[in-house]
Amino acid sequence: MRVFNKIAISLIVLLVLAPVFTAHQQHNEQSDYQALGFINPIKLPLRVSGNFAEVRSNHFHSGIDFKTEGTIGHPIYAVADGYVSRIKVSPFGYGKALYITHENGFTTVYAHLNKYADSIQAYVQNEQYRLRKYAVDIYPPKGQIIVKQGEQVAKSGNTGGSSGPHLHFEIRETNSEMPVNPLLFKMEIKDTIKPIIEKMAIYAMNRKSGLITDKGTIKAKSKKVLNVKRRKGKYFVNNTEKIKVQGKIGFGISAYDRVMYSHNKLGVYAIELFIDDDLIYRIEKDKFSFYETRYVNAHIDYGEKIKTRRLLERTHVMPGDKLSMYELLEKRGIYDFKDNKQHKVQINIEDAHGNVSTLKLDVWSTTDVMIFPKDTTRNKKMIYYNHHNSFDKEALKVRFPEFAFYESFFISYSKQKPSYKGVYSDVHILHNKEVPVHKYYDLSIKAYGLDSSLMDKTLIASINKYGRLVSEGGSFKDGWVSTKTRTFGEFMVTLDTIPPKVRAINVHNGKNVSNLNEIRISIWDNFSGIDGYEGYINGNWVLFEYDAKYRLLTYKIDHRLKEGNNELVLTVRDEKQNESKLKLKLYR
Numbered sequence: 001m002r003v004f005n006k007i008a009i010s011l012i013v014l015l016v017l018a019p020v021f022t023a024h025q026q027h028n029e030q031s032d033y034q035a036l037g038f039i040n041p042i043k044l045p046l047r048v049s050g051n052f053a054e055v056r057s058n059h060f061h062s063g064i065d066f067k068t069e070g071t072i073g074h075p076i077y078a079v080a081d082g083y084v085s086r087i088k089v090s091p092f093g094y095g096k097a098l099y100i101t102h103e104n105g106f107t108t109v110y111a112h113l114n115k116y117a118d119s120i121q122a123y124v125q126n127e128q129y130r131l132r133k134y135a136v137d138i139y140p141p142k143g144q145i146i147v148k149q150g151e152q153v154a155k156s157g158n159t160g161g162s163s164g165p166h167l168h169f170e171i172r173e174t175n176s177e178m179p180v181n182p183l184l185f186k187m188e189i190k191d192t193i194k195p196i197i198e199k200m201a202i203y204a205m206n207r208k209s210g211l212i213t214d215k216g217t218i219k220a221k222s223k224k225v226l227n228v229k230r231r232k233g234k235y236f237v238n239n240t241e242k243i244k245v246q247g248k249i250g251f252g253i254s255a256y257d258r259v260m261y262s263h264n265k266l267g268v269y270a271i272e273l274f275i276d277d278d279l280i281y282r283i284e285k286d287k288f289s290f291y292e293t294r295y296v297n298a299h300i301d302y303g304e305k306i307k308t309r310r311l312l313e314r315t316h317v318m319p320g321d322k323l324s325m326y327e328l329l330e331k332r333g334i335y336d337f338k339d340n341k342q343h344k345v346q347i348n349i350e351d352a353h354g355n356v357s358t359l360k361l362d363v364w365s366t367t368d369v370m371i372f373p374k375d376t377t378r379n380k381k382m383i384y385y386n387h388h389n390s391f392d393k394e395a396l397k398v399r400f401p402e403f404a405f406y407e408s409f410f411i412s413y414s415k416q417k418p419s420y421k422g423v424y425s426d427v428h429i430l431h432n433k434e435v436p437v438h439k440y441y442d443l444s445i446k447a448y449g450l451d452s453s454l455m456d457k458t459l460i461a462s463i464n465k466y467g468r469l470v471s472e473g474g475s476f477k478d479g480w481v482s483t484k485t486r487t488f489g490e491f492m493v494t495l496d497t498i499p500p501k502v503r504a505i506n507v508h509n510g511k512n513v514s515n516l517n518e519i520r521i522s523i524w525d526n527f528s529g530i531d532g533y534e535g536y537i538n539g540n541w542v543l544f545e546y547d548a549k550y551r552l553l554t555y556k557i558d559h560r561l562k563e564g565n566n567e568l569v570l571t572v573r574d575e576k577q578n579e580s581k582l583k584l585k586l587y588r
Contacts, residue, residue: 033185036104038079039149041169042066042156046189047262049166052181052352053285053325054267055300055311059293060285061267062179063109063170068156072114072165076154079108084145084153087116087124087138091548094168095160098153101142101174109170114157120145125543132534132541159547173287180287181269183352191259191353195268197235200226200347200359201252201301201312202245205334209247210370218246218370225304225312228254228359235359244366245337250316252301253359257351270350273315273333276343281315281333283325294438295323298406303434315347320385320406320438337365380410395446396428397480404439418492420469424450424458425481425493433489440484443472447481447493457497457576459483459528463490471496471528473575499578500525502570505552512587519555521570521582528575535570537561544570563588 040046050065068074078100085107086099094111098120101107115121123145127138147153158165171182183189202224204210210220229238237243251273256265273281283299298321301312316333317326337343347359383389385405391398393413415426424447445460455476460483461469472491474483481493505520507513521544523530535544535555542560544553553570570582 033180036080036106036185038108038171038185038187039077040188041077041079041108041110042068042074042167043077044068044074045261046187048189048259048266049262049264050168051257051266051269052179052183053269053288055296055313058297060288060296062288062290062293063111063168064182066167066169067262068165068167070165072155072157074156074167075152076110076113076156076167078147078149078151078153080104080149082108082147083143084120084140084147085142087120087140088136089124089128090135090160091546093160095162096154096157097160100147100153105174106180107172107174107177109168109172110154111168111170112157112159112162112166113154114159116154117152120153128543129541134543134546161549176289178287178289181285181352183269184286189259189353190261191351191355193258193260193351194233194355194357195255195257195349195351197228197230197253197255197347197349197357197359199228199254199310199312200237200361201254201304202226202243202363203250203252203314203316204245205248205250205316207372209245209249211246211249212241212244216241218244218366218368220370220372222373225310235357237359237361239361243361243363244368245363246366246368246370247338248334248336249363250314250334251345251347252312252314252316253347253349254310254312255349255357257349259351259353268313268349269352270348271313271315272346272348272350274344274346274348275335277346278330279328280330280335281317281326282328283313283315284327285325288323288325292323295321295406297436297438299323302436306434318406319408320403337363338367339365340367341365377410380412382408383411384408393428395426396430397442397444398430399442401439401441404437404441406436406438409435420492420494423461423492423494424448427490427492429490431488433487435488437486437488440486442482443485443491444480444482445491445493446479447476450476450493454495454497457495457578458493459496459576460485460491461494462487469494469527471575473528496528496574496576497578498526499580500530500572500574502572502580502582504582504584507584507586509584510587511584513557513561514588516557518557519568519586521553521555522551523553523572524551525574528578531573531575531577533570533572535568537566537568539567557588561586561588 047067049067053060080102082100082102085101088097096113097111099109156167170179172179204222207221210218227238257268270284298318304312343363345361349357385408388402389400411431414429418427425445458476458481460472460474464470472483472485474481501524503522535542544555566586568584573579
């Protein structure tokens with residue numbers, strides 16, 4: 001009996017101290033990060049415009065965005081000694097990016113740059129001319145380009161997918177390449193502002209679960225979004241009636257963070273869910289892998305985001321969600337309400353500087369009879385999230401890979417005659433866009449009435465939210481057009497026979513360019529998208545930098561444009577190999 005009592009007391013002590021141990025471990029880890037001695041990458045006041053792991057379209061943000069006063073050209077510095085391990089140049093994504101590997105086990109990334117330091121810039125340009133490509137991904141040998149802490153390595157910019165001048169800064173574990181939250185490192189960012197909570201959601205998780213409707217009845221498999229109010233620093237649900245729940249229930253929260261000297265709404269660092277003082281869910285945004293970043297669509301209420309643009313982060317986990325940032329899960333954060341008692345729900349929202357906001361509310365578990373929704377699944381096929389699935393109709397073939405979805409569902413389908421010109425199939429309406437798709441699936445549509453000379457111009461198009469056709473790509477074979485996609489919607493077969501548009505901006509035929517520093521040319525494709533381009537001066541390839549968001553090619557004039565008469569030839573093609581050429585006589 002004494003032995004049993006000692007064991008019981010030990011277990012109680014461990015349970016009581018567990019949160020303390022966890023917090024101590026987290027504090028030690030953060031102290032270890034801060035002890036690395038990284039300096040700031042930019043000598044401007046650190047004003048944050050984007051947080052680590054905040055929700056972006058189909059991905060988590062993998063770094064911190066620092067404001068650069070709305071301008072480009074600010075010096076960027078190496079945060080520690082190291083060597084340049086990668087240089088990537090792209091018209092999309094990170095634009096011009098620099099990767100520096102340090103001996104402490106971390107690699108820092110500097111993205112959306114305007115230009116590199118002179119020695120690095122010369123190295124990159126040599127590679128671009130050698131490969132005859134603007135977009136390059138270079139891995140210099142270890143030790144070839146050494147940098148010292150505080151050395152200027154680049155200047156800030158707005159290249160790639162950037163929506164305005166800023167520095168995107170990352171810290172990654174070198175071996176795993178996992179991005180780590182830079183706010184865990186010593187950075188001169190002041191923050192005493194608590195996160196702001198806006199709304200809360202309650203989810204009945206299956207047909208045997210439900211919650212109260214506005215009419216006072218319990219409705220199975222339903223959802224309720226509740227307004228949240230703040231009074232004297234405390235958050236509560238603005239609801240005049242009792243919130244009744246039954247069966248397996250999940251919760252969600254809409255919240256954001258702010259830091260001092262910045263007006264941007266930022267992502268939160270950690271979310272906790274307590275039911276009756278028991279912690280059943282916690283997500284902590286310390287680090288993640290790039291391969292799992294698309295699980296953001298499982299973490300949020302994707303359908304709500306598509307319908308209302310409202311961001312709700314779930315405090316429960318969908319069956320196919322494999323995100324690693326969940327620190328604690330008790331039955332996937334889903335609570336089974338099966339009595340007739342009052343229960344306390346508490347959600348804590350935390351930022352990386354330890355500021356916490358708390359939402360509390362009471363719910364009443366009930367065994368009242370539920371109102372079940374009409375069964376609309378008759379004659380529909382079940383798509384299992386953890387299986388390979390196929391779905392075939394007379395003129396449609398679909399192949400879903402395993403784990404293409406986050407939960408199983410009954411798929412819906414219909415078709416109709418096209419109302420757009422130049423369409424060579426029915427319009428196939430495959431399920432709905434409110435269901436997220438994790439992996440690419442194979443989509444094939446039967447084409448009708450297509451001239452054989454146009455087969456290589458075929459593609460599958462979908463309809464966007466503005467009612468316009470958007471290319472999904474594809475190729476023709478044996479009467480079918482096939483592609484891969486990661487969305488549901490309305491699909492049809494159509495053509496792209498129109499070449500890209502090419503227009504000189506600051507030059508014209510016969511132009512004297514002696515007083516110019518660069519030549520700018522606009523390129524644009526109406527449908528399948530730009531596939532490639534080549535620019536030549538006097539028969540020699542020259543480097544045109546491509547800014548896709550501005551549809552702009554830029555050639556910085558150098559010795560390749562000789563004194564006297566010159567001929568510039570630019571060829572631009574789209575994904576269906578429709579081609580346009582621009583020829584200009586230029587004088588220097």
